[in-house]
Amino acid sequence: xxxxxxxxxxxxxxxxxxxxxxxxxxxxxxxxxxxxxxxxxxxxxxxxxxxxxxxxxxxxxxxxxxxxxxxxxxxxxxxxxxxxxxxxxxxxxxxxxxxxx
Numbered sequence: 201x202x203x204x205x206x207x208x209x210x211x212x213x214x215x216x217x218x219x220x221x222x223x224x225x226x227x228x229x230x231x232x233x234x235x236x237x238x239x240x241x242x243x244x245x246x247x248x249x250x251x252x253x254x255x256x257x258x259x260x261x262x263x264x265x266x267x268x269x270x271x272x273x274x275x276x277x278x279x280x281x282x283x284x285x286x287x288x289x290x291x292x293x294x295x296x297x298x299x300x301x
Contacts, residue, residue, distance in 0.1 A: 232244065233263055245261070
């Protein structure tokens, strides 16, 4: 792996993932939105993965009624083939330890 200016590898070996519900406009189709009971938000939920420097390599938007642990499994940016070196993913308690595989 090549080193960057900070002396770190340019390919991340660890990352973070989090979800955030966002209110959607009235023009968003009902099939693309939902209701997040925990945050009391009707709309969508965005999943953002960042590397250890805070750069977001990928994000995905799903309906807000998708649980964090389920949405992260289907939309995890760290499962993409362009990040083969990622070995650890940190997440908060909303993901309930279900990402371990």
